[in-house]
Amino acid sequence: MNLKSLHGTLRISHLENMLDAEDARKANLNGKKNLDALVMKWEFAHDDLQEAGIAIDVLDMLQPWTTVKELSIDGYVGVKFPTWFGHPSFSNMVLLRIENCRKCTSLPAIGQLPSLKDLVLVGMAGVRSVGPEFFGEGCSKPFQSLETLHFENMQEWHEWIPCGLEYEEFPHLRELFIFECPKLQGKFPLHLPSLENLSVCKCEQLVISIPSLPMLHELEIVGCKEVLNESMVELSSLHSIVFSIPDLKSLTEEFILGLTKVKNLTINDCKELTSLCPDTLMSLVTLDIRLCPSLNNISLTSTLRTLKIDGCSALKSLPMSNCMCLKYATIQKCNSLTFISRGQLPPALKGLYIYNCENLQFVADEGEASSPSLLMNEENFNCNNNNNASHLELLEIRDCPSLKRLSSKGNLPTMLKHLEIWRCLELTSLSSIDQLPASLKYLSVRFCPKLESIVDKLQINVSLEQLRLVYCKKLKSLPEGLHKLCHLNEINIRGCSSLVSFPDGGLLPTSLRKVLIEDCEKLEALPNCMHKLTSLQQLSIWECPSIISFPEGYPTNLRVLSLTGVDICKQLFMWGLHRLTSLTDLSIYGGFPELQSFPEEDEEGNLMMTLPTSLTTLEIAKFPNIGFLSSKGFQNLTALEELWIFYCPKLASLPEGLPPSLLKLRIYECPLLKQHCKKGKGREWFKIAHIPRVEIDWSQSLSYLEMQLLNEMNQTVSKDTFFNTRSFIADDRSGRMLKFNGLAWLFLSVPKGSSLLYKEEFEKMNKKHQITSEM
Structure with a gap:
């Protein structure tokens, strides 16, 4: 077979089995002038000097023709590279990958390759220094065409020695990635005029001094020792920043002044950070702050549209009132936060999500000016009392065990459309004023065992479409006026064991499409005239032992x-x-x-x-x-x-x-x-x-949907726990919550139709293991 005319890509694996360089010479790669890409791989490495010497000779003899465009070397066991490697005669080479060459102590003179655009160096465990030999001795303009440079998993790399200002290195470099180089110290090249993306991750000894990079668009620094940001640098094109630096104490005002075009800022796992004042970042759109437990002072810019704060346990206030463009805010695990005043809610805010704030007592509250939880002033109160009130449409609160009510001194936000509350164990009512916003379409309250009332009476103009009340054990009654809600299409009531009857003589609106009433042990009767609910398509009456009659029949359109x-x-x-x-x-x-x-x-x-x-x-x-x-x-x-x-x-x-x-x-x-x-x-x-x-008698397993629901609740439940409990599930896919010997809360779902089986299994396991659905 004549392989001289071989085109495309040639892959050669298991080169550790080639024990004679003469065999490599016979392959005559230098004579295959039509190859575009060459991949050479050694599968196993041994601490054998003889094998290393053979590998050097083999690689020397596998020299390809100089027109090759892409070259990949993986697992090479030699201690150095042959002289042809990196020679400027390879003028067509655009991609070079060198991976897992663990015995090499230095890099070849790659800087002399005139057309090289992408360079990837991974797992070079023996390399301690990157310096002149890498750029090419005597080469005044190394890496003239290089656009992407990637260093990864270089465990012994200590220093990078730049060429110096007299050399024009990396003039076209657009992307620089440095990952998992734990011993790296020293400086980066200072002159990178074309760099657009800089990412440095898991370089624990590296102190980074950010140079002026006028074309930089994205900056990511994660798991490094320190970032020096004392002075203003030219970063006029920077759009996105990610910092995750445990010892970072602050971002200086001088550094922030150079970030005029930053739109996205992420601060993660900066344990020493106490203050963050990005209020001068007049282009900032998204701010994401996570796991900064010492952060106690923050000021926000008026241009912000999305805010996420998670795990900032020292943060006592949320000064959002001047964020005139803010639309969505997520607040999670901020345990020093006791309440959020309505004066803190920006007028454009549409969605507010609050999770796992242990000491939060009120939301959308009028507040008190003396409260340490607020940055309140007279202007905020005036703003609240005029037409500049919050346009909040979605409010979701989960796992806030101290929450007593949403508002202690006023109504809920007037534009609210979606209200969802989960597992707020002290919640007794929604607001001190007995009224829901007319705009409210979706109301769901789940696992709030002390909730006694939603409101006493619903106004006829309320736009409510869906009402879900799940395991609110002390809820004794539903609001009057329910039958007048002409938009209501779903009622879902489950586990409300104190509920005795429906209001208004038991009438429901004719617009209803779905009614689910389950585990309401004291409920004595179904609503009257249900046979007249001509739009009703789904009806579930489940485990309501006090209901003994359904005298008027069923709506005939049921599906x-x-x-x-x-x-x-x-x-x-x-x-x-x-x-x-x-x-x-x-x-x-x-x-x-x-x-x-x-x-x-x-x-x-x-x-x-x-x-x-x-x-x-x-x-x-x-x-x-x-x-x-x-x-x-x-x-x-x-x-x-x-x-x-x-x-x-x-x-x-x-x-x-x-x-x-x-x-x-x-x-x-x-x-x-x-x-x-x-x-x-x-x-x-x-x-x-x-x-x-x-x-x-099929066996059960944790389904994909169940895992989705567990993730949604931020719970960690092992499969062993699931199999031990064999938990029962509701058939409307919204699930039930169980407690197994105090170990874990389960919230699971299975396909429609399984509810009968799982209910029966739950009863069996309840007797054996004292499983309970009580809060």
Whole structure:
């Protein structure tokens, strides 16, 4: 085979197996003049001087033709590079990668390559100094074309010796990256006129003195010893800064004055930083401050649009009132913050997110001028009392255990549309004035065990569309006027164990599309006239043992229906399931000891009830005495795609002629049916052999959606904890919170239809391990 005309890229691996340089010479790489790229790799390195000597000779003989454009050397075990390496005759070379050449003590004279644009040096563990030999002895203009220079994981690199002012090094360098060089000290080249991106990370001994870099756009310094910023330097093009320097105490006024065009500033893990005053950065748009526990003084510029503060435990005030352009602010783990006054809320602010502020007591409060938590003045109060009030639209508060109410002396922000509160254990009410903003569309309060009331009465002009109240144990009543809210489309009430009845005679607005009422043990009756809710599509009545009747029937446009409880299910069967002609999803948690079949048949085999033919998903559970599923009851379910059967211990027979549309069958804790449905053996197997997915007593695992929800809550829960608890989940995907032996809070979700199974499993585990859903 003639390889002289070889084009493109040639990769040569396992060069450690080449023990004779003569074999390398025979490869005749120098004669392959059409190669564009050459990759050479040694896979294993040994502390063998003979092997190192062979490697030098082998690499010398593998010299490519001078027209090669890209060259990559990985794992080379020689102590030096051959003389051809970096020779200026390689005038077409634009990319050079040298990686994991751990025995080399110096770099080759790469600076003489006239067309080199990208240089990557990684894992050069033996190199202690980068100096004249790197630039090329006697070369007055090294690296004339270089645009990107990347140093990484050079564990012994101590110093970089620049050429000096008389040399014009790196005139076109645009990007300089230095990562994981823990012993590096000294200076960088001072004259980098074209540099646009400088990133220095994990160089623990390096003290950086930032030179004037007029073209620099992005600056990142992370994990270095110190940054010297005493004087003003030319950084007129700089747009983005990231500093993460544990010993950084301040950014000097002189340094900040040179940052006239900075738009994004990130300060992270600067443990000694006590003061930050970027108020002169008149182009600043985004400010992100994290893990600065000593920071106690901050002033903000009026141009700021996005603010994030996380882990600044000494910060007592948020002087945002002069941030006239601020739209979104996130405040997290600021434990010295006790309340945020309305005078601190900028007029343009649309979204405010507050998480894990342990001592926060009030938000959007009028405040007191003497409070150490505020930077308040008369102008702020005047601004608040006039038309320049906050336009806050979204307020989300989570895990603030000292929060008592949102406002102690006034209304909530008048433009508020979205209000969400999670796990605020001392919250008793939303505001001292009994009124919600007319603009409010979404209200969700979850796991606030002391909340007694939202408001007493809702005004007719309130725009509320979704109301969610989850595990508010002391909530005794819902606000009056609920039935007058013409925009309300969802009510979700779960775990409100003190709730007894609905207000206004139990009426609900006809605009409702979704009603979920679960785990409300004292709730005595459902709202009246529910059969008139012609827009209602989803209804779930779950674990409400005091509700024993549903006398007026169901809205016939329902698409999803989930019910538990013998009495309420009996009434549904008597009323007539078949009347729900649009129903696609039906979940029945039974408990009927008298039922022998489902659907029920009389002694002569006639159906006592008919299922809607529109069903696509059917879930039945806990029918202790049913022995078979009626063939007549299933023969018209031509759209059925999923069938779920749980906890039917005497069920032994499936219906004849299950519909061909059925795609998934799940059976759990039905021991007789499990025996009869053994693949290829059981007497019922022939009935289900055509179904694409059959799962019987399947094992559970933590799903992707569950992990998403855990991340959302910033909780860390091991899979072992999950498997030990085998936690139950709600079927509307919003989940439940459980506590397992005081170890961890779980907030999990599984696909729709699993709620019956998980509820039953929870009850079992509760007896064994004292799991509780109490706060």
